[in-house]
Amino acid sequence: MTTSREIRLKSRPVGTPTAANFELVKVDLADPGPGQVQVRNTWMTVDPYMRGRMNDVKSYAPPFQLGEAMQGGAVGEVTASNDPAFKAGDLVQSFFGWREAFNAPAVAVQKLDTHGLPPQAFLGFAGMPGLTAYVGLLRIAELKEGDVVFVSGAAGAVGSVVCQIAKIKGHTVIGSAGGAAKTAFLKDIGVDHVIDYKAEKDLTAAVLRAAPDGIDVYFDNVGGAHLEAALMTAKPFGRFALCGMISQYNNTDLGEGVRGMVMAVGKSLTLRGFIVSNHTDMQAAYVKDLAGWVAAGKIKSHETVKQGIEAAPEAFLGLFKGENLGKMLVKLS
């Protein structure tokens, strides 16, 4: 018998979520039952896609339930095991985030071999966000030699990996992010042309300054004005990977609309939305490529870390204010 604290969904947000939508609850945790393991989480992730799960609508991931703990990726340590495959001290990954500790059937957690990386990297560039970048760039946008790549949300968890993979593959990369810290970070990871969108009145003009002949690939994490600028500046046969549109997630209606969609006809553009969970067949290839890039010092992670389960809502809300540089994480113990 031990205790855990968890974050529950208290109410569904209308528009931008606030701290009042969450509730921190202390719960008793029984000893693990037969076939179960008990895990104490050391890290949890907050990701923009979780905003959609706070709504009571059918989507690719089911909605969070009111009064129940939220869910998401986590890394932790087995503290007790009733399954022969696990022993105390084992490092594991699970989707039982948003809580300090939990019991679960052994099959619901995965042993984590870090290959020498810090464990929390598997919630970031070595995990789902990294694979998202890889899938979006290579499969969805069909990156090919000579492509000029424009990335929005470039300093975020996914965007920063997109930029680095594109640089590793020898591309000219234009990255957009907001504010001095993020633009400095983008220069640091080798982005060729850095746009501080908060300092630009006309994003299209900013992209054209960086790429007078236009862009071939656009990796969208933001939507809205960034997507418009990409439509305006795309070369014929440009390919857009639509990964996320964080500018739109808190809309209570259909929002303002993306102008310039007619460009997609005249320029034969392909715009393709994707969800990484439909592309896990690329996981093995990514892990292999990533190992080589890490060993060669070609890719690095940057993290914004909040401390303690009580900070998880604040970490999540910070995503929509652009507070994260690289991956937003919560350190739980």
Place this chain on the structure above:
Amino acid sequence: MTTSREIRLKSRPVGTPTAANFELVKVDLADPGPGQVQVRNTWMTVDPYMRGRMNDVKSYAPPFQLGEAMQGGAVGEVTASNDPAFKAGDLVQSFFGWREAFNAPAVAVQKLDTHGLPPQAFLGFAGMPGLTAYVGLLRIAELKEGDVVFVSGAAGAVGSVVCQIAKIKGHTVIGSAGGAAKTAFLKDIGVDHVIDYKAEKDLTAAVLRAAPDGIDVYFDNVGGAHLEAALMTAKPFGRFALCGMISQYNNTDLGEGVRGMVMAVGKSLTLRGFIVSNHTDMQAAYVKDLAGWVAAGKIKSHETVKQGIEAAPEAFLGLFKGENLGKMLVKLS
């Protein structure tokens, strides 16, 4: 020596073009020179894409030049030939539309074997608009068994062929057009669910009444509110062929914007613009399929015909007022 009349671009339109942008000019036509043929056009086509060529901007087709005859598809008869491959009376196709007669190098015109179809069909369902429908549906939207297909501009030159091909292939087809004559025409060609968009306040609701589970394929000829409705009603992995956006061609700015683009992420949609001239490799397959469908009485053409070269501007302007049922054509002699 003979005479011809031709329509020249007198001024570039700002926004919606008017009759004042065109000029009817009578010209003397010398006898054809060495290697030339002289052709008297019997039919010419007007198509929405020509609006883009009236602007002085680089696009997939070069701009029309001020003070020069406009260009476009035409069918005509050779009246004199200085090339052994042609003789008077031969039926030919060319891009020397918008004029009654012309001299051209023999290589610039193509002999037309009508296979028993009326010659003007090759400006419509047996020509570029028909191939556009075929390419968009089969290659761009990757039509597959069981797809529910939504078509905007469904009573137009391209849309009406899209509807018929989709029906031939056994699909459920939802067609949108404006007004009683067009909706009656759509019922006549076998469209399953006909939407009169002029009578609907909420296009999304109208599509969902026709397809409660959503649509798989959207063939866009219109853009704007139709594209929004398609985004809202698409099933996961829906595929959009962006063929044209006639609602947007006369915009003087970026227009109102398409809301709901964020749906493309969550539903893993693919939106793909295309220009038929990049897909002429499918011409042979289309001609073969079409011959079979025509022989079996499975596909028919509908035409809206204006008389005489002087009516060509009016025919063209009518496209943007939705005046055409099926293919808009001008009969020249």
